[in-house]
Amino acid sequence: MTTTAAAPKAPKLKTSAMIASFADPGQRTSPAPFGHALAELAERDERIVGLTADLGKYTDMHIFAERHPDRFFQMGMAEQLLFGAAAGMAQAGLVPFASTYSVFAARRAYDFICLDIAEPELNVNIVGGLPGLTTGYGPSHQATEDVAIFRGMPNLTIVDPCDAVDIAQAVPQLAAAPGPTYLRLLRGKVPAVLDEYDYTFELGKAKVLRGGRDVVLVSSGLMTMRALQAAEALAAHHVDVSVVHTPTLKPFDEEAVLRELAGDRLAVTLENHTVVGGLFETVASALVRRGRGTRVVPIGLPDSFLEAGALPTLHDRYGISKDRIVERVLAELG
Amino acid sequence: MTSNVETAPAERQAAVEAAAYRIRQHALAMGEVQGQGYVGQALGAADILAAVYADQLAFRPEDPEWDGRDRFLLSTGHYAIGLYAALAEAGIVPVEELETYGSDDSRLPMSGMSTYTPGMEISGGSLGHGLPIAVGLALGLRARGNPARVVNFLSDGELDEGSTWEAAMGAAHHRLGRLTAVVDINALQADGPTAGVLRTEPVADKWAACGWRVQxxxxxxxxxxxxxxxxxxxxxxxxxxxxxxxxxxxCDTKVGRGVPLLEEREKAHFMRIEEHEWAVCQDQLTAGYRGPAEAGPAETQTRAKTQTREKVAQ
Known part of the structure; x- marks a missing residue:
């Protein structure tokens, strides 16, 4: 091992708070879009109630609780009770939004969501914080497989919003949908991106945000923000990139996505989730079912338990940062 | 208050005992169709189900979805045989339909589900779900200004489930005074006596510690x-x-109650009864209810329920 003169080292990044921000420095953000959207919806719809399992402050539910204290129910750190009770409230004619972290909803309370909510098709809206890799706390908090867990549940609509615009527009549509929904919540200061595009959120619909001749990026959640950033960066490399945002993962808008995947452009899926059981496999199975042999490049989290650390470090390490996406696309193009 | 409070106690008791007898008859008849099943549990819980449906709950037999009804939530899906018998007694399910129990395309599946059966408020079966749902239902009804009561029937086996205790704490925290839990303590679980599966005693102390009024x-x-x-x-x-x-x-109950042949049989979660024994069971049931002198062929009559007991808003 050779020793070289001590080079100045960059300071190591810190894990920071439980819910670290994934917004880029200087990026335009909107505070607590879910909490504000729910509080506003409740002004118009008296059936709306909010529940949480000791994570109101960490899922932006506290905004709703402050505005509608008599319609907010603290269920304690008891996720089975949270979702069982949400089912009971829906049976009583209310429209509950029940929040916790995605790991607890998917891993601890699955049986209750499945049998009490999804089977009788009750209008309960599950709000899961920290989807995918949005915390540096490690596997206890990182819901890297929540979509894989929930996709097999009949009747459940799964929504993976990109930003504050998506969330604000999605909340009333989730309440209006008659059956159960699962929202992969982005909380705190959430980037606002999609208002720069000709875009509105429509439950169940994928939207082409920009066209491009060389590559098609199919993405959901915060990875759509990264896809748009990567598309800009790839333009400097004379690569013309199309971005298709599919915030509803189930039911999946096969028509729109497969229409865009026709032809010989490089097809890439981007998801803030393990490459097992999420967007990549949804797209792949849709292609196979129609006899299409399109090669698809999966960009997503690896099939492993992820490390703890700072989000920028981890996003880079696991290949979902803008720079790593650009690298990967250029490599695939040869 | 319900009008039954003014009824003379002896009359009330006799009416509930008669209902319990008919519920047991129905349960035995359904068990005979299947040749086996959760007859022991239904017989043990029949008095509770009769007290609830013949005396306590407000409901409209012709309109099981009536918003003012009291809600009865059966956590233990396998007790559905007992609840179907009670729903027949209540006039919500036709008595003739009971013979379809557990058959293909029946509205009366072996494990109770809300999407199949009128009057079945929840899908039980995955144990430990009833009380959490009951908590939300009681909260929701109260939030909507509906004074209906919520009664959750659960088994002592369900006291093994952590979700039951999450809900027990939640109900007390939210001061759900219109929520009643009825625990059938038959001391028997799928793998054997409760005491040997997972000790739940002292049960009363546990509920009291969670903030419940316990009897x-x-x-x-x-x-x-x-x-x-x-x-x-x-x-x-x-x-x-x-x-x-x-x-x-x-509620401390006896598996197979009312039929000595079954009360004395080795206790089993899923009781097998030989073909020739069903008539004996019905005879023993009737003998126990009517007295030996009147024991005869099993009756199949049921009380025609024409009256609706509605609760005056509290």
């Missing part, structure tokens, strides 16, 4: 059951807006 009665003693429900009603009448401690009735 423990012989769950096969109709007078004791009615007394317990009356005590709950008296206490609840002092609650402001239904806010107060929730109540639990711990």
């Amino acid at each position: 423990r009665v012989d769950g096969n003693d109709v007078a004791a059951l009615l007394g317990a429900f009356d005590a709950i009603a008296a206490e609840a009448s002092t609650y402001d807006g239904g806010r107060g401690a929730p109540a639990v009735i711990l």
Whole structure:
């Protein structure tokens, strides 16, 4: 091992708070879009109630609780009770939004969501914080497989919003949908991106945000923000990139996505989730079912338990940062 | 209050005992169709189900979805045989339909599900779900200004489930004074006696520690059951807006109750009864109810339920 003169080292990044921000420095953000959207919806719809399992402050539910204290129910750190009770409230004619972290909803309370909510098709809206890799706390908090867990549940609509615009527009549509929904919540200061595009959120619909001749990026959640950033960066490399945002993962808008995947452009899926059981496999199975042999490049989290650390470090390490996406696309193009 | 409170106690007791007898008859008849099943549990819980449906709950047989109804939530899906018998007794399910129990395309599946059966409020079967749902239902009804009561029937086996205790704490925290839990303590679980599977005693202390009003009665003693429900009603009448401690009735019951042949049989979660024994069971049931002198062919009659008991808003 050779020793070289001590080079100045960059300071190591810190894990920071439980819910670290994934917004880029200087990026335009909107505070607590879910909490504000729910509080506003409740002004118009008296059936709306909010529940949480000791994570109101960490899922932006506290905004709703402050505005509608008599319609907010603290269920304690008891996720089975949270979702069982949400089912009971829906049976009583209310429209509950029940929040916790995605790991607890998917891993601890699955049986209750499945049998009490999804089977009788009750209008309960599950709000899961920290989807995918949005915390540096490690596997206890990182819901890297929540979509894989929930996709097999009949009747459940799964929504993976990109930003504050998506969330604000999605909340009333989730309440209006008659059956159960699962929202992969982005909380705190959430980037606002999609208002720069000709875009509105429509439950169940994928939207082409920009066209491009060389590559098609199919993405959901915060990875759509990264896809748009990567598309800009790839333009400097004379690569013309199309971005298709599919915030509803189930039911999946096969028509729109497969229409865009026709032809010989490089097809890439981007998801803030393990490459097992999420967007990549949804797209792949849709292609196979129609006899299409399109090669698809999966960009997503690896099939492993992820490390703890700072989000920028981890996003880079696991290949979902803008720079790593650009690298990967250029490599695939040869 | 319900009008039944004014009924003379002896009459009330006799009416509930008669209902329990018919529920047991129905359960045996359904068990005979299947040749086996959860007959032991249904017989053990028949007095509780009779007290609830013949004396306590407000409902409209012709309109099971009536918003003002009291809600009865059966956590233990496999007790559905007992609940179907009670729903027939209540006039919600036609008696003739009971023979379809557990058959293909029946509205009466082996494990109770809300999407199949009128009057079945929840899908049980995955144990430990009833009380959490009951908590939300009681919260939701109260939030909507609906004074209906919520009664959750659960088994002592469900006291193994952590979700039951999450809900027990939640109900007390939210002061759900219109919520009543009825625990069937038959001391038997799928793998054997409860005491050997997972010790749950002292059960009363556990509920009290969670903030519930606790009564423990012989769950096969109709007078004791009615007394317990009356005590709950008296206490609840002092609650402001239904806010107060929730109540639990711990009911010690005997598997196979009312049929000595089954009471004495080795206790099993899923009881097998030989083909020739069903008639004996019905005869023993009738002998026990009517006295030996009147024992004869099993009756299949049921009380025609024409009256609706509705609750005056509290």
